[in-house]
Amino acid sequence: MKPVQSNDNNTILSQFGYQQELKRTLSLKDLTIYGIIFMAPLAPMQVYGMVAQESIGMSCLVYLIGVIAMLFTAYSYSHMSKEFPISGSVYSYIQRALNPHLGFIAGWIILADYILAPALLYLMTSVWMTGIFPNIPSVVWAFVFIAINTLINIRGITLTAKTNLVMLYMQLATLLVLLIIGIKYVFIDGNGAGGFTLDPFFRADNFSPDLLAKAASIAVLGFLGFDGISTLSEEAKDPTKTIGKATILSIIIIGILFMFQAYIAHLIHPDYQTLNPEMGFFDLAKEAGGSAFYVLLIIINVVAIGIAVNLNLQAATSRILYSMSRDNLLPFSSLFKEIHPQYQTPVRATFLSAGISAITVLTLSIETVLRFVNFGAVTSFMLLNLSVFLYFYVIKKKRSGKALLSYLIMPLIGFLIVGYVWTGFDETTFTAGAAWVVIGIIIGAVKSKRYKEVPPSLKALG
Numbered sequence: 001m002k003p004v005q006s007n008d009n010n011t012i013l014s015q016f017g018y019q020q021e022l023k024r025t026l027s028l029k030d031l032t033i034y035g036i037i038f039m040a041p042l043a044p045m046q047v048y049g050m051v052a053q054e055s056i057g058m059s060c061l062v063y064l065i066g067v068i069a070m071l072f073t074a075y076s077y078s079h080m081s082k083e084f085p086i087s088g089s090v091y092s093y094i095q096r097a098l099n100p101h102l103g104f105i106a107g108w109i110i111l112a113d114y115i116l117a118p119a120l121l122y123l124m125t126s127v128w129m130t131g132i133f134p135n136i137p138s139v140v141w142a143f144v145f146i147a148i149n150t151l152i153n154i155r156g157i158t159l160t161a162k163t164n165l166v167m168l169y170m171q172l173a174t175l176l177v178l179l180i181i182g183i184k185y186v187f188i189d190g191n192g193a194g195g196f197t198l199d200p201f202f203r204a205d206n207f208s209p210d211l212l213a214k215a216a217s218i219a220v221l222g223f224l225g226f227d228g229i230s231t232l233s234e235e236a237k238d239p240t241k242t243i244g245k246a247t248i249l250s251i252i253i254i255g256i257l258f259m260f261q262a263y264i265a266h267l268i269h270p271d272y273q274t275l276n277p278e279m280g281f282f283d284l285a286k287e288a289g290g291s292a293f294y295v296l297l298i299i300i301n302v303v304a305i306g307i308a309v310n311l312n313l314q315a316a317t318s319r320i321l322y323s324m325s326r327d328n329l330l331p332f333s334s335l336f337k338e339i340h341p342q343y344q345t346p347v348r349a350t351f352l353s354a355g356i357s358a359i360t361v362l363t364l365s366i367e368t369v370l371r372f373v374n375f376g377a378v379t380s381f382m383l384l385n386l387s388v389f390l391y392f393y394v395i396k397k398k399r400s401g402k403a404l405l406s407y408l409i410m411p412l413i414g415f416l417i418v419g420y421v422w423t424g425f426d427e428t429t430f431t432a433g434a435a436w437v438v439i440g441i442i443i444g445a446v447k448s449k450r451y452k453e454v455p456p457s458l459k460a461l462g
Contacts, residue, residue: 013234016086016096017457018326022234023157023344028242028249030161031229035250036257037164038225038312041171042304044261045297046124047222049280051262052272055215058207059262059272060200065212066219067255072414073381074226074251076388078244079406081230083391085239088323089230089316090380090387095327097391100454101444104329106383107320108440112376112433113224114317115353118310119360120369122146125306126361128298142361145306149314150354156343157235160315167308174300175260177293178285182264185288192268192288200266213420220421222258224377225309226251227384228316231323310357317353322346327455329447368432371425375433378422385415 013020026034044051044063052059080093088095090110095103122145126138152159186192193199229247233239261281269275269284276283286294325336340347360369392398392407399408425433445451 012085012239016084017455017459018086020234021339021344022087022346024235024237025158026161026232026236026242028246030164031232031236031242031246032249032253033164033168034161034232034312035226035229035246036254037167037308038228038316039223039250039254040225040304040309041168041254041257042174042261042301043222044258044265045281045285045301046305048262048265049272049275049283050277051218051222052266052275052280053277054218056203056206056211057199057266057270057272058201058203058211058215059266060259061202062215062219063222063255063258063262064201065215066223066258067251069216069220069417070223070226070251071248072410072417073385074247075406076385076411076414077227077230077247079388079392080384081233081243081247082240085233085236085243086323087231087234087319089227089320090384091320092323093230094383094387095455095458097387097395100458101448101451104324104444104448105437105440106380106387107324107329108444109376109383109437110380111317111320112372112436113374113380114228114313114320114376115356116360116369116376117224117373118146118149118313118317118353119357119364120366120373121305121310121313122357122361123366123369125302128302132295132298139361141306143358145310146354146357146361148307149311150350152311153315153318153350154340154343154345154347156345157232157315160311163311164308167304167311170300171304171308174297175257178261178264178289181285181289181293182268186267193266193270197267197270199270200263216417217421217424220378220418221374223251223254224373225313226254227377227381228312231316231319234319314350314353314357318346318349321349321352325349327457329444329455331443331447333447371429371432372436375425375429375436378418378425379433381418382415382422385411385418389415 048059051062055062080097084093084096086092088107091103091107094106122142125145126141129141130136130138152163186194226247229250230243233243236242265281265284268288282294282297285297321330321336324330325333330336336346336349336352338348339345388411389407392403448454
């Protein structure tokens with residue numbers, strides 16, 4: 001499927017067989033902030049104890065590796081978003097670049113990530129809230145967060161963008177307070193490491209190739225979410241230019257924020273072996289800033305994950321459901337492709353995403369959901385990198401010196417990095433993932449009449 005080039009964003013979708021239904025309001029700044037919030041600026045706080053121990057104290061190295069590793073896949077996303085500036089992410093890219101039916105399977109796989117990831121985070125944050133308010137059941141907190149995010153998402157992407165900006169300021173202010181507390185505790189009071197050190201970045205006595213590979217696995221999973229930017233192509237003002245740039249910028253900025261937190265944490269508490277794997281960061285924050293700062297950090301993290309991240313997750317999920325439904329590839333597609341007449345949002349797809357989160361919170365454990373999420377995300381990254389190589393290098397035969405780097409070397413490295421992480425999943429994860437794929441193949445066969453029919457938008461283009 002060859003894309004038709006146009007400089008008019010108001011008519012660009014007609015070249016792909018669609019009509020402009022969503023509201024184009026997002027700038028490069030909006031998209032970059034969306035990606036940053038999606039990956040959660042405060043994410044290291046929730047896993048620092050585990051990361052520090054697994055990396056033998058070199059937590060900053062883990063996040064530095066993560067930035068480098070994910071930039072290869074982000075680079076692949078930037079190529080596809082420029083070539084196919086439409087919603088749907090991996091689903092739309094592979095559908096247009098390779099084959100409509102392969103595109104559906106890719107879309108179904110990434111749904112394992114997007115549909116269930118909000119529920120995973122609702123489960124986690126609701127448990128945290130019970131630690132502060134033990135008399136309120138965790139499920140109540142989960143449903144409160146679901147209701148808040150659904151209301152904001154239905155009201156429109158502009159409100160979502162404004163909420164993201166507020167959430168970003170809140171989290172940056174938190175990091176500023178952390179810096180002030182860390183400086184006082186370490187450099188003025190003489191506690192912790194007592195001064196600057198390069199240990200969080202590199203310790204020659206503990207470094208090994210095995211550690212590097214383990215760090216890559218931890219890091220890749222820590223950066224999940226940047227690809228959500230690509231689902232907003234039809235709401236971006238200039239998608240061919242801004243989607244790719246925002247994807248790369250968000251990874252670089254979030255990597256810097258991750259390393260900053262890990263470094264301050266190491267200065268406050270350099271003995272990583274004594275950290276609690278789950279609450280290590282919060283414990284050291286209490287050590288340096290007292291009980292009030294400890295409680296404040298937990299509440300801010302709950303808001304950052306339960307509302308900020310899940311707000312964007314739900315938005316991305318609804319756009320993928322909308323994209324697949326308007327192609328009549330999901331059950332009850334006629335319902336979920338509906339756009340709200342006033343807010344120009346995929347209202348029923350948003351309700352579907354919220355409903356799935358609610359059911360999942362009531363029925364599945366954190367461990368079960370995590371397996372689906374990791375499998376869906378990492379598998380879709382592999383498929384995306386592979387499709388860039390096949391489409392640009394093999395099908396379009398772009399093989400100049402620059403093309404060799406862009407369409408062969410870069411996506412191949414990206415494929416190998418996420419492929420390494422993929423091979424590290426346990427047997428249960430592979431079993432759950434395979435079952436999900438089989439269900440998708442069956443649904444695809446039914447909706448396409450044994451894979452003989454293509455989506456209406458492709459028929460319209462001949």
